[in-house]
Amino acid sequence: MRVLLAEDDPMIGASVRHGLTQDGFTVDWVNDGRAAETALSERVHDALVLDLGLPRKSGLDLLSAMRRRGDARPVLILTARDAIADRVAGLDAGADDYVVKPFDLGELAARLRALLRRGAGRAEPIVSYGRIQFNPSIREVRVEGKAVQLSARELALLEALLARPGAILSRGQLEDKLYGWSDPVESNAVEVHIHALRRKLGADLIRNIRGVGWMLAKRDSAAP
Amino acid sequence: MSSIRRWLLVWLLVGAAVAIAGAAVATYLRARDEANALFDYQLSQMAASLIDAPFAAVPPDAPALGPGADALIVQIWDRNGVQLFLSQPRRELPQHAQLGFTTVATDSGEWRVFSTLAEGQVVQIAQPMSARRELAASMALRTIVPLLAALPFLALIAWVTIARGLSPLDRVADAVARRSPTVLEPLSETGLPSEVRPLVHALNGLLERLDHALLAQRSFIADAAHELRTPLTAVHLQAQLAERATTEAERSTALVELKGGLERATRLSEQLLALAREEPGVSERTPATVDLGATARAVVADLAPLAAAKSIDLGLNGAPGVTVRGDADALATLVSNLVDNAVRYTPSGGRVDVVVASEGDSALLAVRDNGLGIALEDRERVFDRFYRGSAAHTAGAARGSGLGLAIVKRIAERHAATVELGPGLHGEGLGVTVRFPR
Numbered sequence: 307m308r309v310l311l312a313e314d315d316p317m318i319g320a321s322v323r324h325g326l327t328q329d330g331f332t333v334d335w336v337n338d339g340r341a342a343e344t345a346l347s348e349r350v351h352d353a354l355v356l357d358l359g360l361p362r363k364s365g366l367d368l369l370s371a372m373r374r375r376g377d378a379r380p381v382l383i384l385t386a387r388d389a390i391a392d393r394v395a396g397l398d399a400g401a402d403d404y405v406v407k408p409f410d411l412g413e414l415a416a417r418l419r420a421l422l423r424r425g426a427g428r429a430e431p432i433v434s435y436g437r438i439q440f441n442p443s444i445r446e447v448r449v450e451g452k453a454v455q456l457s458a459r460e461l462a463l464l465e466a467l468l469a470r471p472g473a474i475l476s477r478g479q480l481e482d483k484l485y486g487w488s489d490p491v492e493s494n495a496v497e498v499h500i501h502a503l504r505r506k507l508g509a510d511l512i513r514n515i516r517g518v519g520w521m522l523a524k525r526d527s528a529a530p
Numbered sequence: 531m532s533s534i535r536r537w538l539l540v541w542l543l544v545g546a547a548v549a550i551a552g553a554a555v556a557t558y559l560r561a562r563d564e565a566n567a568l569f570d571y572q573l574s575q576m577a578a579s580l581i582d583a584p585f586a587a588v589p590p591d592a593p594a595l596g597p598g599a600d601a602l603i604v605q606i607w608d609r610n611g612v613q614l615f616l617s618q619p620r621r622e623l624p625q626h627a628q629l630g631f632t633t634v635a636t637d638s639g640e641w642r643v644f645s646t647l648a649e650g651q652v653v654q655i656a657q658p659m660s661a662r663r664e665l666a667a668s669m670a671l672r673t674i675v676p677l678l679a680a681l682p683f684l685a686l687i688a689w690v691t692i693a694r695g696l697s698p699l700d701r702v703a704d705a706v707a708r709r710s711p712t713v714l715e716p717l718s719e720t721g722l723p724s725e726v727r728p729l730v731h732a733l734n735g736l737l738e739r740l741d742h743a744l745l746a747q748r749s750f751i752a753d754a755a756h757e758l759r760t761p762l763t764a765v766h767l768q769a770q771l772a773e774r775a776t777t778e779a780e781r782s783t784a785l786v787e788l789k790g791g792l793e794r795a796t797r798l799s800e801q802l803l804a805l806a807r808e809e810p811g812v813s814e815r816t817p818a819t820v821d822l823g824a825t826a827r828a829v830v831a832d833l834a835p836l837a838a839a840k841s842i843d844l845g846l847n848g849a850p851g852v853t854v855r856g857d858a859d860a861l862a863t864l865v866s867n868l869v870d871n872a873v874r875y876t877p878s879g880g881r882v883d884v885v886v887a888s889e890g891d892s893a894l895l896a897v898r899d900n901g902l903g904i905a906l907e908d909r910e911r912v913f914d915r916f917y918r919g920s921a922a923h924t925a926g927a928a929r930g931s932g933l934g935l936a937i938v939k940r941i942a943e944r945h946a947a948t949v950e951l952g953p954g955l956h957g958e959g960l961g962v963t964v965r966f967p968r
Contacts (some may be wrong), residue, residue: 315763344842408766411767
C-alpha cells in the first residue's frame with residue numbers, strides 16, 4: 307500500500323516514514339500543502355496521512371479541495387490533543403480518521419490498515435482469496451493455513467493484487483505500489499517478484515495477460 | 531483603622547462646639563455692654579429723682595431697707611459733707627466721690643457709682659458690677675442652650691449624610707471584589723461622585739493593563755505549549771523507532787535521531803526561557819559597557835564548528851572599541867541568535883559575514899548571508915514569536931524554534947536599538963542590521 311505523508315516537521319516526517327515503511331507501507335513524504343496536492347494528482351497513493359498545520363496550503367484546504375474533486379481516498383489526519391475544534395473541522399472536511407499527537411506508530415499503521423480495508427469494502431481484517439489468507443497487520447500470508455515467508459516487495463505486490471481482485475494491473479501500476487519516489491526502480495523487478503509469488507503460492511494464482519498486465523486468477527480456479 | 535466617617539464627624543462636632551463657644555462669648559460681651567448702658571442710664575435717672583427728696587440725717591441705728599435692696603446703695607450728703615442718707619449702712623463706699631460715673635473696687639467686688647451734685651446735695655448711687663455680669667451671662671447662656679441641644683441632632687444628620695456620601699465607595703469595593711483574573715472588565719464610571727471618579731478611572735486603567743498582561747501571558751503559554759508539542763512528538767516517535775530496532779545498526783541510527791530530537795526540544799525550551807527573561811520588567815540588570823566586537827568574536831567562535839559542518843564561510847569584520855551600554859548576556863544572546871539563524875538558513879557552501887562598526891552616533895552590528903533570505907511579505911511577521919518564514923519550511927533546512935528573531939527584537943527594544951532587515955551579501959540572502967544609540 308502506498309501512502310502519501312504530508313507533514314512539515316522534518317523530524318516527525320522522517321520518523322513516521324520510517325515507522326510506516328517498517329510496517330510494510332510504501333511512503334512518499336511531502337512537507338507542504340502544494341506539494342501534497344501535486345502528489346495527489348498523480349493518483350498513485352492509496353491513502354493520505356495529513357498534518358493539518360501545513361505551510362503554503364493548509365491541511366484543511368487541501369482536504370476539502372480533494373473531496374470537492376471527488377477524490378474518495380482515505381485520509382487520516384494528525385492533530386493535537388487540545389485541538390478538538392481542528393479535529394472536528396478535519397472530520398467534517400472529509401477526513402476518515404485521526405490520531406492525536408504524540409501518537410504511537412503501531413496505532414497509526416493499524417488505523418491506516420483499517421481505513422484501507424474499509425475503503426476496499428471489507429470488514430474482515432484478514433483478506434482471504436481462494437486458498438490464500440493475508441493478515442495485513444502482521445504481514446503474514448498463509449496458504450491452506452500454512453505460513454509462507456514473503457519478502458516485503460512480494461507482499462506489496464500481493465497486497466496490490468488482492469486489493470482489486472479481478473482487475474488487471476499494469477507493470478506501471480504495480481511499480482507505483484512497490485516504489486516510493488526515492489526508491490530506485492529495478493528493471494524486470496515486477497516479473498521477478500511475480501515469479502517468486504507463483505513459486506511460493508502456486509503457479510495458478512496470478513495470471514499474466516500478455517501486453518496488458520497481471521491479475522489474480524478466479525477464486526475457483528485458484529482452488530486446488 | 532482610620533475612618534473618614536469618624537474623622538469627619540469628630541471634626542464637624544469640634545467645629546460646631548467652637549462656633550457655639552464663640553457665639554456665647556460674643557453674646558456675653560454684647561449683653562454686658564448693653565447692660566452697662568442700660569443700668570448706667572437707670573442710675574442717672576434714679577439719682578435725678580432722688581435730688582428733690584427732703585432728707586434728714588440718718589440715725590446710726592436706722593434699719594436696713596428691704597431684702598434685695600443691697601443691689602443698690604444710695605448715699606446723700608448735704609453741702610457741708612454731712613451724710614443725710616445711706617441705704618446700706620454696712621456697705622463701705624468712698625465718702626467723697628468724683629461726680630459722674632466711676633467704677634470702684636471694694637472688698638465686696640466692683641461697684642458702679644454715679645454721683646451728681648444738685649441743690650447743695652450730693653447724691654451717690656452705687657450698684658455692684660456682678661449684677662450686670664450675671665445678666666450678661668444668663669443672656670449668653672440662653673443663646674447657646676438651644677444650639678447645644680441641637681448638637682446631637684446635628685451629629686446624627688452628619689453621620690447619616692456621610693454614610694450616604696461614602697456609599698459609592700462601598701459599591702466600587704463590591705465591584706472590585708467581583709473582578710477576578712478571568713473577569714477584568716472595567717468598572718462603571720457613571721453615577722459616581724466627582725471625588726470617587728478619579729479613583730475608579732485609575733483602577734480601570736490598571737485593570738486594562740492587567741488584562742493585557744494576562745492575555746499576553748496566556749497566549750505565550752499556549753503558544754509555548756503548542757510549540758513544545760512538535761519536538762516532543764518527534765522525540766516520542768524517535769523513541770518508538772529505537773524500540774522497534776532489531777539490529778544494532780538500526781538501533782544506533784535511531785538513537786542518533788532521538789538525540790537530535792532531544793537537542794531540538796532542549797534548544798526550544800532554552801529559547802522560551804530566553805524570551806521569558808526578556809519580558810519587560812523581568813530582568814533589570816544594571817547596564818554595563820559591553821564591547822560589541824568582543825561579544826561578536828565570542829559568538830562567531832562558538833558557532834564556527836556548526837558553520838564548518840555545513841561548509842559555510844563564517845567570518846567577522848569587527849572594528850575595535852565599538853561599545854554599547856547594556857546587558858552583556860542579553861547582547862550575546864542577540865548576536866548569537868542572528869548568527870545562528872544565518873548559518874541555519876544558508877545552504878552549505880554559503881557565506882555569513884558579521885560586521886561590527888561605528889556609524890555616526892550609533893554602534894552597528896550587521897549579520898549578512900547569501901542564503902535563502904526572507905520574502906518581503908514575511909519581513910513584518912518574522913519578529914512575531916513562533917512565526918517561521920516560508921524559507922524555514924524548505925526541505926533540508928534544519929527547523930528553528932521560531933523564536934530567534936522575536937528574542938532579538940525584545941533585546942534590541944530593551945537597548946533602544948533598531949533592527950532592520952535588508953538584502954544580504956551581493957544583493958542576495960538576508961542582512962540584519964542592529965543600530966544601538968550611543
